[in-house]
Amino acid sequence: MDCLFCKIVAGDIPAQKLYEDEHVVAFHDIAPQAPVHFLVIPKKHIRMLSDLTVEDTFLAGHILYTAQRLAKELGCDDGFRVVMNTNEIGGQTVYHIHMHVLGQRQLTWPPG
Ligand code: 5GP
Ligand code: ZN
Numbered sequence: 001m002d003c004l005f006c007k008i009v010a011g012d013i014p015a016q017k018l019y020e021d022e023h024v025v026a027f028h029d030i031a032p033q034a035p036v037h038f039l040v041i042p043k044k045h046i047r048m049l050s051d052l053t054v055e056d057t058f059l060a061g062h063i064l065y066t067a068q069r070l071a072k073e074l075g076c077d078d079g080f081r082v083v084m085n086t087n088e089i090g091g092q093t094v095y096h097i098h099m100h101v102l103g104q105r106q107l108t109w110p111p112g
Contacts, residue, residue, distance in 0.1 A: 001045060003045055003095070003096050004094055004096070005041050005045075005094055005096035005098065006045050006096060008025065008027065008041075009025055009041070009043050015027035015028070015030075016028040018038055018070055018074075019066060019070055022043070023042060023043060023044075023059055023062050024040055024041065024042055024043065024059075024062060024063055024066050025040075025041055025043060026038055026039065026040045026041075026066060026067075026070055027039060029100070033102060034102040034103060034104060034105045034107070035103070035104035035105055036071070036074045036075070036076055036080065036101065036102065036103040036104045037100065037101070037102050037103075038070065038074075038100075038101050039098045039099065039100055039101070040063050040066050040067045040070070040098065040099045040101065041063075041096060041097065041098045041099075042056075042059050042063060042097060044056075044059065045096055046096070046097040047095045047096065047097070048086050048087055048092060048095060048097060049084050049086045049097055050086055050087065051097075052097075063099050064082070064099070067082050067099050067101045068080075068082075070101065071101050071103055074103070074104075075103075075104065076101075076103035076104060079103065080101055080102060080103030081100075081101070081102045081103070081107050082099050082100065082101055082102075083099070083100040083102070083111075084097070084098070084099050084100070085100070
């Protein structure tokens with residue numbers, strides 16, 4: 001399958017991995033938008049959040065759990081932001097579901 005993040009999961013494309021288990025991989029974003037900016041992805045290829053099925057609900061929770069755990073490990077005890085850009089209007093560019101975790105700077109609202 002021609003999917004960038006599946007290639008990172010398979011190890012065919014290098015990434016600065018922070019964490020990996022049987023369900024998820026977390027790695028630093030190649031173009032960080034904050035001092036802490038990493039992505040948590042499922043090993044399973046899911047195109048976007050709106051393709052999630054009821055069978056994926058454990059996985060979705062595990063992604064969220066991993067995101068906050070690693071955020072704290074990287075020093076974001078005072079807060080951080082998680083984002084899942086979904087489809088074109090949501091600004092998604094890589095069509096393999098991923099949770100952005102951003103921290104270590106003051107983030108503003110609303111986002112662009
Ligand atoms: P999206 O725009 O789909 O929400 O997020 C995709 C993210 O993946 C972007 O923040 C982008 O910088 C990151 N990204 C794209 N290609 C690569 C890559 O090859 N390696 C890593 N580590 N991040 C990537
Ligand atoms: Zn994929």
